[in-house]
Amino acid sequence: MTEEVVVIPGDGIGQEVVPAAVDVLQATGVDFEFVEAAAGDHVAEDGGDPLPDETRELAANADATLFGAAGESAADVILPLRDAVDSFVNVRPARTYPGVDALKPGMDVVFLRENTEGVYAGHEARLTDDVSTLTRVVSQSASERLAEYACDFAPEGFTVAHKANVMRETDGLFRDTVVDVAEENGVETDTALMDALAMHLCLRPEEYGVVVCPNLAGDVLSDLSAGLVGGLGLLPSANIGEERALFEPVHGTAPDIAGQGVANPCATVLSAAMLLDYLDYEDEADDVRDAVEGVLAHGPRTPDLGGDAETSDVTNAIVERL
Amino acid sequence: MTEEVVVIPGDGIGQEVVPAAVDVLQATGVDFEFVEAAAGDHVAEDGGDPLPDETRELAANADATLFGAAGESAADVILPLRDAVDSFVNVRPARTYPGVDALKPGMDVVFLRENTEGVYAGHEARLTDDVSTLTRVVSQSASERLAEYACDFAPEGFTVAHKANVMRETDGLFRDTVVDVAEENGVETDTALMDALAMHLCLRPEEYGVVVCPNLAGDVLSDLSAGLVGGLGLLPSANIGEERALFEPVHGTAPDIAGQGVANPCATVLSAAMLLDYLDYEDEADDVRDAVEGVLAHGPRTPDLGGDAETSDVTNAIVERL
Ligand SMILES: CC(C)[C@H](C(=O)O)[C@@H](O)C(=O)O
Ligand SMILES: CC(C)[C@H](C(=O)O)[C@@H](O)C(=O)O
Numbered sequence: 001m002t003e004e005v006v007v008i009p010g011d012g013i014g015q016e017v018v019p020a021a022v023d024v025l026q027a028t029g030v031d032f033e034f035v036e037a038a039a040g041d042h043v044a045e046d047g048g049d050p051l052p053d054e055t056r057e058l059a060a061n062a063d064a065t066l067f068g069a070a071g072e073s074a075a076d077v078i079l080p081l082r083d084a085v086d087s088f089v090n091v092r093p094a095r096t097y098p099g100v101d102a103l104k105p106g107m108d109v110v111f112l113r114e115n116t117e118g119v120y121a122g123h124e125a126r127l128t129d130d131v132s133t134l135t136r137v138v139s140q141s142a143s144e145r146l147a148e149y150a151c152d153f154a155p156e157g158f159t160v161a162h163k164a165n166v167m168r169e170t171d172g173l174f175r176d177t178v179v180d181v182a183e184e185n186g187v188e189t190d191t192a193l194m195d196a197l198a199m200h201l202c203l204r205p206e207e208y209g210v211v212v213c214p215n216l217a218g219d220v221l222s223d224l225s226a227g228l229v230g231g232l233g234l235l236p237s238a239n240i241g242e243e244r245a246l247f248e249p250v251h252g253t254a255p256d257i258a259g260q261g262v263a264n265p266c267a268t269v270l271s272a273a274m275l276l277d278y279l280d281y282e283d284e285a286d287d288v289r290d291a292v293e294g295v296l297a298h299g300p301r302t303p304d305l306g307g308d309a310e311t312s313d314v315t316n317a318i319v320e321r322l
Numbered sequence: 323m324t325e326e327v328v329v330i331p332g333d334g335i336g337q338e339v340v341p342a343a344v345d346v347l348q349a350t351g352v353d354f355e356f357v358e359a360a361a362g363d364h365v366a367e368d369g370g371d372p373l374p375d376e377t378r379e380l381a382a383n384a385d386a387t388l389f390g391a392a393g394e395s396a397a398d399v400i401l402p403l404r405d406a407v408d409s410f411v412n413v414r415p416a417r418t419y420p421g422v423d424a425l426k427p428g429m430d431v432v433f434l435r436e437n438t439e440g441v442y443a444g445h446e447a448r449l450t451d452d453v454s455t456l457t458r459v460v461s462q463s464a465s466e467r468l469a470e471y472a473c474d475f476a477p478e479g480f481t482v483a484h485k486a487n488v489m490r491e492t493d494g495l496f497r498d499t500v501v502d503v504a505e506e507n508g509v510e511t512d513t514a515l516m517d518a519l520a521m522h523l524c525l526r527p528e529e530y531g532v533v534v535c536p537n538l539a540g541d542v543l544s545d546l547s548a549g550l551v552g553g554l555g556l557l558p559s560a561n562i563g564e565e566r567a568l569f570e571p572v573h574g575t576a577p578d579i580a581g582q583g584v585a586n587p588c589a590t591v592l593s594a595a596m597l598l599d600y601l602d603y604e605d606e607a608d609d610v611r612d613a614v615e616g617v618l619a620h621g622p623r624t625p626d627l628g629g630d631a632e633t634s635d636v637t638n639a640i641v642e643r644l
Contacts (some may be wrong), residue, residue: 075487103425103524119458124491134458134492136441141452163538165397169446170456195545202425202524202549216485223517224546227524 002031003279006058006065010077011040012253013263014068020265020315021066021272024291027319028276028284035062039077040070040253050076059246060084064275067248068268074252082115085246087239088145090115090218091153091274092250094225094235099297100305102230107205109225112153113218114146114174115239120215138170138214140177146212147181149240154210157188161197161213161221174214198224226250233304234296236270238278245278247271257303261310264302266292269318291321325601326355328380328387332399333362334575335585336390342587342637343388343594346613349641350598350606357384361399362392362575372398381568382406386597389570390590396574404437407568409561410467412437412540413475413596414572416547416557421619422627424552429527431547434475435540436468436496437561442537460492460536462499468534469503471562476532479510483519483535483543496536520546548572555626556618558592560600567600569593579625583632586624588614591640613643 005025009018025032037055044050050073059065059081070077082090090113096102121137150158160178164171175191182189192200194217201208201221205228213221226232232251239246249267257263269292276285295317301307302314327347331340347354359377366372372395381387381403392399404412412435418424443459472480482500486493497513504511514522516539523530523543527550535543548554554573561568571589579585591614598607617639623629624636 079488119485119489122488124489126491126495130463131459131461132492132495133460134489136456136458137453138455139453163441163541166401166444166538167441167446167456169448170454173448173454195541198520198542198546199549199554202546203553216488219485219517220520220542224520224524227521231525232521 002033003064004033004035004062005275006062007034007036008039008055008059008065008067009036010068010253011042011071012069012255012258014040014070014253016258016261016263016311017249017265017268018066018068020311021268023315024269024288024318025272025276027322028281028288030276030281030284041073044073051080056080056084060244063244064279065244065246066268066272066275067246069249069251069253071253071255078248079120081246082239085239085244086241087115087246088142089113089149089240091238091240092218092222092235094222094229096229097234097293097296100230100234102228104202104205104228107225107229109201109205109208110210111218111222111225112146112150112158112210112212113222114142114213114215116142118215136170138174140173143174143177144181147178150178150210150212151182151185151187155187156209158182158210158212159197159208160189160191161194161211161217162191163194163217165193171214178212194221197221201225201228222250231304232267233264233302234266234270236267236274238271238274240278245275247275261312262303263311264304265311265315266296287322288318291318294321324353324355325386326357326384327597328384329356329358330361330377330381330387330389331358332390332575333364333393334391334577334580336362336392336575338580338583338585338633339571339587339590340388340390342633343590345637346591346610346640347594347598349644350603350610352598352603352606363395366395373402378402378406382566385566386601387566387568388590388594388597389568391571391573391575393575393577400570401442403568404561407561407566408563409437409568410464411435411471411562413560413562414540414544414557416544416551418551419556419615419618422552422556424550426524426527426550429547429551431523431527431530432532433540433544433547434468434472434480434532434534435544436464436535436537438464440537458492460496462495465496465499466503469500472500472532472534473504473507473509477509478531480504480532480534481519481530482511482513483516483533483539484513485516485539487515493536500534516543519543523547523550544572553626554589555586555624556588556592558589558596560593560596562600567597569597583634584625585633586626587633587637588618609644610640613640616643
C-alpha cells in the first residue's frame with residue numbers, strides 16, 4: 001500500500017530539514033508518495049496567503065503531513081494547519097541522548113499539550129482605547145478527549161499541569177476533568193501548578209514521565225525542557241487528530257543559519273519517526289530512532305551540537321544506519 | 323523616625339522565616355515598630371477568613387508589609403494583599419551566589435512582573451455544562467505604568483516578554499506599549515516570545531538582565547529561574563505600589579519541613595533588604611545583602627543548601643555580619 005504524505009517545508013531551515021527527513025523516510029523501505037505543498041513567509045512575499053487554501057486542503061485530506069517551520073507567519077501557518085488536521089493533542093517528547101550535552105542528563109518527559117483551546121481559542125477584543133481582552137476557553141469535552149488519549153498513552157500514570165489556584169473555573173475544569181477520566185480508567189495522576197512545575201523540571205526532571213498540559217502551559221513547559229535537554233534541535237512533535245495528524249519539529253526557521261546547509265535535521269527526522277508510528281510502521285519508527293541515537297552518540301554532528309558536519313552528512317549517516 | 327512595618331508570617335515556614343527577617347531588620351539599627359497580623363490556613367481553620375479584614379486594612383495603610391507564605395489559601399491571601407497595597411509591579415530578582423550550587427552559575431536576572439491584570443484579573447464563567455471561559459485583561463494604562471517603572475529601574479535597557487504571535491490584541495498591546503514608553507524615555511528594549519525565552523533562560527541566562535513580563539509569564543519565568551539558580555530558598559520579591567509595598571519570599575509554606583526550625587530564611591531576609599531599599603535605607607539594605615552573601619559563601623547553611631544548620635543559626639550568622 002502506498003502511503004501518501006503531504007510535505008510542507010516552509011521557510012528557513014524548514015527547506016533543509018524536511019528534505020532530509022524525506023530522504024530518511026524513503027530509506028525505510030515503506031512505499032511513500034510525497035506531495036509537496038507551499039506555506040510560509042516566502043509564499044506571502046510572493047503576494048499569496050502564507051497558508052494557501054490548496055496547502056490547507058491537502059493537509060486536511062492527508063493521513064499524515066510533515067511540516068518544517070514558518071517565519072514571521074508561523075502562527076498564521078501552523079495554527080490553521082493544526083486545526084485542519086483536527087488535532088486535539090500535541091505530543092512533545094523531550095529527552096536527552098548519550099553524546100549530547102544537556103543541562104539535565106537523564107531527562108525523559110513527554111508533554112501532551114491540549115491543542116485546540118485555552119488562550120489559542122483566541123477571542124480578543126479592544127474594548128476601549130485603554131482596555132483589551134482575550135477570552136480563554138476550556139471545555140470539558142476537549143479536556144476529556146485529551147485525558148482519554150493520555151490514559152492510552154501513559155497507562156502507568158501522568159502529571160496534570162494547571163494553574164487552578166488562579167484560573168479556578170477554567171483550569172479547575174481542566175484539572176478535575178482530566179483527573180476524573182484517569183480515575184475512571186484506573187490510571188494514576190498527580191497534579192502540579194505550572195509555575196512550580198517549571199521550577200521542578202529544572203531541579204528534578206527525573207520525577208516526571210508524562211505531563212498533560214493546557215495549551216499555553218504545554219507550549220512554555222516543552223520549550224523550557226528543550227533548554228534542559230540541550231536545545232530545540234532535538235525535539236520532535238506530533239499533532240494528533242481522530243483521523244489525521246501533522247508532524248513538525250518544535251524548532252523554528254533559525255534565520256541565523258538558514259541556507260548554509262548546516263541545520264540539525266534530527267528534530268524533523270524524529271518527527272518523521274512519530275509519523276511512522278502513527279501509520280503503524282512501528283518497527284521502521286524504532287529503526288529511525290535507533291539510527292538517530294547512533295549518530296548523536298558517535299557523530300557526525302552539526303554545529304549546534306558542537307560538530308562541524310553538514311545537514312547532508314548527518315542525514316546520510318542516519319540513512320546508513322538503517 | 324519610627325518606621326511602622328506590618329508583619330504577616332502566615333502558615334508553615336512563614337512562621338519561622340518572617341521572625342528571622344524581623345530579627346535581621348532589628349539588627350540594622352533602623353527604628354522599626356512591627357505590627358503583627360494574621361492570615362492563612364490557620365486563620366481559616368479557626369473559622370475566620372484566610373485574609374481577615376483587619377489584616378487587609380493594616381497592609382492597606384502601612385508603608386511597608388512583610389509577608390511570609392500561606393498554604394491552601396495562598397491565592398485568597400496574597401492576591402488581595404497585592405491589591406490592598408495597590409502594587410502594580412512584582413519585582414523578582416533571580417541570581418546565583420558564590421557557595422550555592424546552581425544549574426546556571428552567573429545568572430543574574432530581575433523579572434518585573436505586571437501585578438494587576440492578565441489572567442489574574444480573573445473574570446471567569448461557566449457558560450454551559452461543557453464550556454468555561456476566563457477573560458484575560460490587558461490595559462494600556464497598566465502596561466504604561468509598568469514600563470515607566472522599568473525605565474527607572476533599568477535605564478540600561480530591558481527585555482519585554484510576550485506571546486503576541488498568538489495573543490495579538492492583548493499581548494500586542496502590552497508589548498507595543500512597553501516598547502513605546504521605553505523609546506520615549508530613550509531606553510533600549512528587545513522583545514522575546516515567552517516560550518522561546520523559557521528555553522533561552524535555560525541555555526544562556528547571562529544574555530538577560532531585566533525582563534518585563536505580563537503577570538502569568540512573570541510567575542512562570544521567575545519560578546523557572548528559581549530552578550536555575552538553585553531553588554526557591556533564595557528568591558525575594560517586592561510588590562511595589564505608588565504609596566505602599568509588600569515584600570515576600572517567592573517560596574511557599576514548605577509543609578514538608580515546616581515546624582522543624584530548619585527553613586532557609588535567606589529569601590525572606592533578602593525580601594527585607596528590598597523593604598529597606600524601598601524605605602530609603604539603602605546602606606542598611608546593602609549591608610543585609612552583603613551579610614547574606616557572606617553567610618551563603620561561608621556557611622552556616624540550612625539543609626536545602628546541603629548544610630545542617632537551623633534557621634536560627636543562619637539568622638544569627640547574618641546578624642553577626644551586620
Ligand atoms: C508559532 C507558535 C504559534 C507556536 C505555538 O505557540 O504553538 C510555537 O510556539 C509552537 O510551540 O509550535
Ligand atoms: C499563590 C499564587 C496565587 C501566586 C501567584 O500565582 O502569583 C504564587 O505562585 C506567586 O508567584 O507568588
